[in-house]
Amino acid sequence: MSEVIALFTRASKLLRGAADRAVSQHGVRLGQNLVLEVLWESDGLTPGEVAQRLHVSTPAMVQAATRMEAAGLLTRRRDPDDARLVRLYLTEHARSIREPMQAARAELHRRATARLSPDELRHLRSALTKIIQEFAEDPPDEDHAAEDSQG
Amino acid sequence: MSEVIALFTRASKLLRGAADRAVSQHGVRLGQNLVLEVLWESDGLTPGEVAQRLHVSTPAMVQAATRMEAAGLLTRRRDPDDARLVRLYLTEHARSIREPMQAARAELHRRATARLSPDELRHLRSALTKIIQEFAEDPPDEDHAAEDSQG
DNA sequence: GGGATGTCATTAACTAGTTAACGATAACGC
DNA sequence: GCGTTATCGTTAACTAGTTAATGACATCCC
Incomplete structure (x- = not known):
C-alpha cells in the first residue's frame, strides 16, 4: 500500500531485526541492550524506574530482569530502606560489554542513515x-x- | 538519547498503540487487521502467501490464523487440488467490518501526518x-x- | 510405481510486550 | 499502635513475533 504507516512499519521491523543481529553477537537480546544502556548510566534503579524510562510496562521490565538475571547480566537486591523496592545492579560482565555494544549501536545508526x-x-x-x-x-x-x- | 533510532522506536510504538486502540473497537487485534487487509483484496490465500505479503514468518501467520478462526474472522479449508495447502477464507463478519476498519486506518493516517x-x-x-x-x-x-x- | 527430495502447515520453545489480579510493605489517619 | 490506603514487584493469561523440528503430501526420477 506504500503509505506512510506501512513504510513506517516495514522500516521499523527491518531496523529491529538489524539491531537484534547486532547485539546478539555480544550475547545480548534486543530490548536487553536498552535496559543495559539505562543501567550503564545509573546502576541500581528499580524495575519500575527502568520501565518508565524505556516506556514499557513494569511487568515487561520485571520479566526482562528475570531473563537478564538468568543470563548473568544483572542481579536483584532488595532495597534496605524500603523492602517494597528491588534494585537492579549490573554484573561485571554487563559492564565489560559496554564499549563494544555502544560501537554496535553507532554502526547501526551509521547504516540506518547511510543513504540520507x-x-x-x-x-x-x-x-x-x-x-x-x-x-x-x-x-x-x-x-x-x-x-x-x-x- | 534523542537519536534517530530512539525517535524511531518511540514513534513506532506510539503508532502501534494508537492502531491497536483503533482496531480494537471493532473486535480485531493489531496485526489481524493487516491479515484482513490482505484477504479483503484476495480471499483464499494460503498462510504462507499471506505471511510473505506481510513480511512475517509462516508460523506467525499460522498462529494468527488460529486466533482469527477462534474469533470468527476466518475459516481454514484444505485445498482440494493440493492437500498440503490450507486456504484462508474470511467469514461474512470479517467482510462486514471492512468499511469501518478502513475508515479507522484512514483516520490513523490522518492523525499521524496531522502535524506534517x-x-x-x-x-x-x-x-x-x-x-x-x-x-x-x-x-x-x-x-x-x-x-x-x-x- | 516407488523411493528420495521438496514444499507445505503445524507445533514447540523461546523473547517481548500488554492488562489484570495478587501480595507484601510503607505511610497515613486517628 | 492499628486499620486503611497507596505503592511497589511479581505472577498469570494473553497477543505477536522469532527459529527449529515435525509430519503430511507432491513431485521428480528412475
Missing part, C-alpha cells in the same frame, strides 16, 4: 518528533532535544 | 524508503512506489 543527506536526516528527526508529539501525552524525551537544532 | 506539511510528508516517505532499501534484500513493496515521485 544531513538535510534529510534533519527532516526525518523533525517529522518523527512531530509524530511523537501527536500521539504521546508525555513530551518526546528531551535530553538535549532534536526539535529543530541540526545537531 | 505535504513537503515534510514527502521527505518522510523518501527517508523511510531509503532506510528500507538499506536493510531489505527485497525492494520496498513498490505497488505504485513512493520513490521520488511526488505523488
